[in-house]
Amino acid sequence: MRSHITAPVDTMGCDQAQFKETDPRSQRFATLISLMLSSQTKDEVTDAAVSKLRAALGGSLSVDGLIAADDATISDAIGKVGFWRRKTEYIKKAAQRLRDEFDSDVPKTVDELCSLPGVGPKMAFLALQVAWNLNVGIGVDVHVHRITNRLGWHKPPTKNPEETRLNLQSWLPTELHPHINHMLVGFGQVICTPVGPRCDLCELSTKGLCPSVQKTAKSKTRKAVTLASEASTSVSGSLPKVEIEIKAEEENTVLYTIPDNSLHSEVKNEEAW
Structure with a gap:
């Protein structure tokens, strides 16, 4: 049944964000950002927001690029996702935590991921599966x-x-x-x-x-x-x-x-x- 359906998640899901990045760390970071923006938001809107944010940061989603951007730039790029004001704060703080505590990379455990602002179990399990190819649990939405x-x-x-x-x-x-x-x-x-x-x-x-x-x-x-x-x-x-x-x-x-x-x-x- 599912094999006959092409759904939004197939072309605009969180696993697609990495393919527009060349640096492995940016690929993992793009996956995490896509997941953080996706809550309470349709895949079509999330995908467009990720693309707009990438363009606003100079063509790549990187930890340093996001930290350097001002809040207004981030908010303008993601303004159509649900809870965009809160997510602007979350992704900025998450990027700072990644730089300070995780060598500017996405953590490799559920507990570490869930310690980031705006990241819950579903996001953590999916981030590990997509970013690190680690199968430690089911992402339930x-x-x-x-x-x-x-x-x-x-x-x-x-x-x-x-x-x-x-x-x-x-x-x-x-x-x-x-x-x-x-x-x-x-x-x-x-x-x-x-x-x-x-x-x-x-x-x-x-x-x-x-x-x-x-x-x-x-x-x-x-x-x-x-x-x-x-x-x-x-x-x-x-x-x-x-x-x-x-x-x-x-x-x-x-x-x-x-x-x-x-x-x-x-x-x-x-x-x-």
Whole structure:
């Protein structure tokens, strides 16, 4: 199913920021900056902000370049991302910490990454996977949390991303940990959307494998979705084949949401997502 979808994350995700840098440290730093700007922000907006920030810094995203830039320059470049004022402060302070404590490079542990302002577990796990090719945990965002609960992978349903991460890591093969985020994020961006999911296009629902299937209402304003053939999509060549047994259950349809009182204030805002 995912192999037929080209989603925003495939061409504008955090792993793409490194390819416009030549210096390895700048590649890792660009990955971290992309992740820090991505919270509460669509990939299209994040990608544009990263490109604009790179241009504002003279054509490269480097620790020294960001530190040297004034706040107004940074804010102007990232002004369309969510919480841009806070993120201007976060990325500037993070760059200073990287220079002073980590030899101007991205740290290689979750604890060190999470000690940076504006960086939470999801960002840390993904940064290590992309920047250092280190597989130490699953990056769980709203898409992964929502979709795995809709599919009934958690018994009982998980209440927050951290519970989702721990449960997934308890049974999902370790070699699939680096891929599950990318796979489900793209699926959630195009098919299993938060509102009005395209169950009519989902093989899991048409085969009776999704306990949360919804009837899809016809709408003239609904965005068209084009499913590419497996041979023509670039995603199929980059992701491993993931086979997970899902047993259909005869039960009422339940869509899980996150209660406000179950999330720490930092999680509600952005950092831990």
